[in-house]
Amino acid sequence: MAKIGVFICHCGENISAKVDCKKLAATIAEHPGVAVSVDYKYFCADPGQESIKKAIRENHLTGVVVAACSPRMHEATFRKACAEAGLNPYMCEIANIREHCSWVHTDQDMATEKAADITRSMVEKVKRNNKLQPIEVPVTRRALVIGGGVAGIQAALDIANAGQEVVLVEREPSLGGHMAQLSETFPTLDCSQCILTPRMVEAAQHPKIRLLTYAEVVSVDGYIGNFHVKVKMKARYVDMESCTGCGDCITKCPQKKISSEFDCGIGKRAAIYTPFAQSVPNKPVIDKATCTYFKNGKCKICMRSCQINAINFDMQDEFIELEIGAIVVATGFQVQNNAVYGEYGYGKYPDVITGLQFERLASASGPTFGKILRPSDGKEPKNIVFIQCAGSRDPSKGVRYCSKICCMYTAKHAMLYSHKVHDGKSHIFYMDIRAAGKGYDEFTRRTIEEDGVSYLRGRVSKVWPKMSKLMVRGVDTLLGKPVVIAADMVVLATAMVPQPDAKEFAKTIGIAYDEYGFFNEAHLKLRPVESSTAGIFLAGTCQSPKDIPDSVSQASASASKVLALFSKQTLEREPVVASNNEATCAGCWGCVLACPYNAIEKKDILDRSGKLIKRVASVNPGLCQGCGTCVTFCRSNSLDLAGFTEKQIFAEVMGL
Amino acid sequence: MTIQETYKARVKKLLASGTVKMVIGYKPGTTADRRRPHFIRTPEEADQLVLDSACITNLSGYLLSEGLLSDEKAVAIFLKPDGIRSINILAAEAQLNSEQILILGFDSNDNQVTALEGEKVEEFTTLIESIKEQAPEALKNPLLEQIEGMTPKERFAFWQGEFSRCIKCYACRQACPMCYCRRCIVDCNQPQWVNTSSHTLGNFEWNIVRAFHLSGRCVGCGNCDRACPVNIPLRLINAKMAQEVLGAFDHFSGMSHTQEPVLASFKKDDSETFIL
Ligand SMILES: Cc1cc2nc3c(=O)[nH]c(=O)nc-3n(C[C@H](O)[C@H](O)[C@H](O)COP(=O)(O)OP(=O)(O)OC[C@H]3O[C@@H](n4cnc5c(N)ncnc54)[C@H](O)[C@@H]3O)c2cc1C
Numbered sequence A: 001m002a003k004i005g006v007f008i009c010h011c012g013e014n015i016s017a018k019v020d021c022k023k024l025a026a027t028i029a030e031h032p033g034v035a036v037s038v039d040y041k042y043f044c045a046d047p048g049q050e051s052i053k054k055a056i057r058e059n060h061l062t063g064v065v066v067a068a069c070s071p072r073m074h075e076a077t078f079r080k081a082c083a084e085a086g087l088n089p090y091m092c093e094i095a096n097i098r099e100h101c102s103w104v105h106t107d108q109d110m111a112t113e114k115a116a117d118i119t120r121s122m123v124e125k126v127k128r129n130n131k132l133q134p135i136e137v138p139v140t141r142r143a144l145v146i147g148g149g150v151a152g153i154q155a156a157l158d159i160a161n162a163g164q165e166v167v168l169v170e171r172e173p174s175l176g177g178h179m180a181q182l183s184e185t186f187p188t189l190d191c192s193q194c195i196l197t198p199r200m201v202e203a204a205q206h207p208k209i210r211l212l213t214y215a216e217v218v219s220v221d222g223y224i225g226n227f228h229v230k231v232k233m234k235a236r237y238v239d240m241e242s243c244t245g246c247g248d249c250i251t252k253c254p255q256k257k258i259s260s261e262f263d264c265g266i267g268k269r270a271a272i273y274t275p276f277a278q279s280v281p282n283k284p285v286i287d288k289a290t291c292t293y294f295k296n297g298k299c300k301i302c303m304r305s306c307q308i309n310a311i312n313f314d315m316q317d318e319f320i321e322l323e324i325g326a327i328v329v330a331t332g333f334q335v336q337n338n339a340v341y342g343e344y345g346y347g348k349y350p351d352v353i354t355g356l357q358f359e360r361l362a363s364a365s366g367p368t369f370g371k372i373l374r375p376s377d378g379k380e381p382k383n384i385v386f387i388q389c390a391g392s393r394d395p396s397k398g399v400r401y402c403s404k405i406c407c408m409y410t411a412k413h414a415m416l417y418s419h420k421v422h423d424g425k426s427h428i429f430y431m432d433i434r435a436a437g438k439g440y441d442e443f444t445r446r447t448i449e450e451d452g453v454s455y456l457r458g459r460v461s462k463v464w465p466k467m468s469k470l471m472v473r474g475v476d477t478l479l480g481k482p483v484v485i486a487a488d489m490v491v492l493a494t495a496m497v498p499q500p501d502a503k504e505f506a507k508t509i510g511i512a513y514d515e516y517g518f519f520n521e522a523h524l525k526l527r528p529v530e531s532s533t534a535g536i537f538l539a540g541t542c543q544s545p546k547d548i549p550d551s552v553s554q555a556s557a558s559a560s561k562v563l564a565l566f567s568k569q570t571l572e573r574e575p576v577v578a579s580n581n582e583a584t585c586a587g588c589w590g591c592v593l594a595c596p597y598n599a600i601e602k603k604d605i606l607d608r609s610g611k612l613i614k615r616v617a618s619v620n621p622g623l624c625q626g627c628g629t630c631v632t633f634c635r636s637n638s639l640d641l642a643g644f645t646e647k648q649i650f651a652e653v654m655g656l
Numbered sequence B: 001m002t003i004q005e006t007y008k009a010r011v012k013k014l015l016a017s018g019t020v021k022m023v024i025g026y027k028p029g030t031t032a033d034r035r036r037p038h039f040i041r042t043p044e045e046a047d048q049l050v051l052d053s054a055c056i057t058n059l060s061g062y063l064l065s066e067g068l069l070s071d072e073k074a075v076a077i078f079l080k081p082d083g084i085r086s087i088n089i090l091a092a093e094a095q096l097n098s099e100q101i102l103i104l105g106f107d108s109n110d111n112q113v114t115a116l117e118g119e120k121v122e123e124f125t126t127l128i129e130s131i132k133e134q135a136p137e138a139l140k141n142p143l144l145e146q147i148e149g150m151t152p153k154e155r156f157a158f159w160q161g162e163f164s165r166c167i168k169c170y171a172c173r174q175a176c177p178m179c180y181c182r183r184c185i186v187d188c189n190q191p192q193w194v195n196t197s198s199h200t201l202g203n204f205e206w207n208i209v210r211a212f213h214l215s216g217r218c219v220g221c222g223n224c225d226r227a228c229p230v231n232i233p234l235r236l237i238n239a240k241m242a243q244e245v246l247g248a249f250d251h252f253s254g255m256s257h258t259q260e261p262v263l264a265s266f267k268k269d270d271s272e273t274f275i276l
């Protein structure tokens, strides 16, 4: 005989303001099988939980329904309380009378009636609940970090320093990401490379970190604690073991005029190259697309120049397979292509550059050794116009969001410029100055007050060349006047956008993304570093625009999540998994295709002599995530989901 | 030689040479305009074979008779284009191995029967592609358009009227080659999702469930429609579902023996953002 306890929560006044909880308790008490029906102000609070436990023990309850808020809030809380009182936690169900009732209705009588329906339907379900036992799955204690920018490096180091193994995969020939390209960093003006390079080296030399550069993740299968990952090692044509990084090959390569990606096109590189002098690993790769040998079948000068024969033109892409327990995604961002703004002339006039190009000019190790020089004629500009929000906060041509860092780096650029060119003048066109952060407002104030940078609140409508100048027409909205400035150089504060392949990549590894291609967190406020897929975490700008401090914080947060997961040998999984009735299964394999987690296999049913009788679908409970897709697909109703069986759902519906 | 005689000779040869163990075709039925299935195992039995414009039943469902294909020996079968598409679906859903099926294809138009070139199901791909191209037109139906023009209330009343005659004989299911389930959902009584009694609710439940189960799978052969003893226009429902999947997913049932079922598959580049 069922003995169900029903606990009706007022949730302060959240529920009781619209639902007559006393009346509801009395109504439900009449329902067959209900042994206890009580109401209380806050069941989630300690005394509330204690009263549930007491009721379970005293009345030998066989099931519990808590009529309260959404199960997403407190299902775990109440199930735990039930377990403490000796009841199988899966014999506890939540009737959501807050989000589904009191919050959305105004009429008290009708809301109370609806609450009774919802509660009764859960009582009917719980009567058919089964005592489920959690599934234990082993955890592979090895983390994969994808992306070797500052976020990825931080996450890898944190995990490795805690003693766990890490595989760090970076698709470029070197670690570093965008931070390696920066000159000095706001708000403290530390030299970016000086603070980053030691961490790059530490990551590369760490005994617990296996570094795979020039490598890409091609597939991720499996589930939390047990991912199978395939990584493509792109052919470098240079043997990593024997190459000493002497650079002889680079000096001999006849192809020297290739636009350097690292220098954003301002500098040049050879066909065999390292992205920058401090690259980690400091071993070159041959760029197949520009190498003379790969184009014409003749050259191999580098091979002959290499004294230890490290160059091998027959190298092929290789694939390696990894067993991984948790993944940190730190694939970073790109800057938007400013050519969409025809009126600013980016791509047309060489002296209209992006903020990232300015970083390369200002960098001591950059193509101009830190001198600010115009790309067109190599002269020092005496007047620079900076245009903020060149792409951000612009739904028509750019992106709707704020890139968060541009106000700060533009202030930094103007400041660096005033330090380097004492007689230089700079103007910044801005919409608002957003400088929230430790030391940030002080930083922008300093730019204005100490470095004499002129801030003009308004937009620029056109940039055109006149003699050797760039004429910038804008408006100063505070004075209500149009302004025209004759500038030597224009710097666009380009929007931060997701990597161009972000959506494709998200699909490959199985995580969700937003309309732009930034990866989605499980909950913006409460679970900001978890992705929507268990065991995959997010760090840095792949999730949203961020500066370095935020990227690093999120990376450390992700690392701590990974370490928490690795703190145990096994992982307890919810036993909410599907199973198949082999007698009725028709073997149509619809479910095999429909399962988004590849959890359904084909199984042979043999007779005693080993002859095949039929083939049926079989669910692997370790892989099944309990989504229920297969159940809804199966025409013959052969599949069922524990915790949400057809019998339970049917009773629930009939209870309404 | 008439086409019937040509095919008769071919059937005899197929059986005599042992190329196939059985040929499934047609023989005279109870009345002059009806045909019944003929399971031909010997060349002599082929004498009774009939092939004319009255041969309209899609015979492919018989291939799934328990044990028929388990010895992996070839079986030949007379099929019109819709039946050929059924072979693709049954193969795609792992119910048979299309290698084992030898197709004796034919088509009939204006009481005229013509032979179709090819034996293996892949050989009919071009034909099926051209049928798909014509499908948007071919699936059109005046009554369907009339129903589409109704208000939801009128439409409900229309189908309530039609379904009210249903006696839950399940002849539609038995006649359908795609209704091969070992246990049909209506036979599932724990819980009983579909009411067995023939009242409004039960009849709606049954006919709507079956419509869903056949969307993206029905080839429009009309077996169910003809089997229904109370003349419910089942073909209309299935044609409507075929239009829907064609419009929404560019899916036309039975294109190939590796076609993925429309309701079970998803593409990574789907324009819907909820698909990861
Ligand atoms: C012009 C400019 C100036 C800035 N100035 C400052 C400043 O002064 N102070 C500050 O705090 N912040 C500054 N920032 C912001 C700073 O650059 C970022 O916050 C930081 O670089 C983000 O690091 P990340 O690791 O998230 O991404 P990234 O640096 O972009 O690193 C991502 C890495 O992942 C790799 N990757 C991408 N996809 C894959 C894949 N599929 N597989 C493997 N690897 C992959 C990339 O190659 C890259 O190495 C500035 C940004 C810009 C654009």
Ligand code: SF4
Residues within 6 Å of the ligand: A252, A253, A254, A255, A271, A272, A286, A290, A291, A292, A293, A294, A299, A300, A301, A302, A303
């Ligand atoms: S083969 Fe020639 S072009 Fe290619 S990297 Fe070597 S030297 Fe350069």
Ligand code: SF4
Residues within 6 Å of the ligand: A580, A584, A585, A586, A587, A588, A589, A590, A591, A592, A616, A617, A633, A634, A635, A636, A637, A638, A639
């Ligand atoms: S969908 Fe159902 S009938 Fe088809 S294989 Fe899966 S369990 Fe079997």
Ligand code: SF4
Residues within 6 Å of the ligand: A635, A636, B173, B178, B179, B180, B181, B183, B184, B185, B186, B209, B210, B213, B214
């Ligand atoms: S109606 Fe559905 S469950 Fe029943 S036999 Fe047909 S496809 Fe199978």
Ligand code: SF4
Residues within 6 Å of the ligand: B165, B166, B167, B168, B169, B170, B171, B172, B173, B207, B227, B228, B229, B230, B231, B232, B234
């Ligand atoms: S054949 Fe007609 S009467 Fe029989 S179950 Fe199907 S729809 Fe109903």
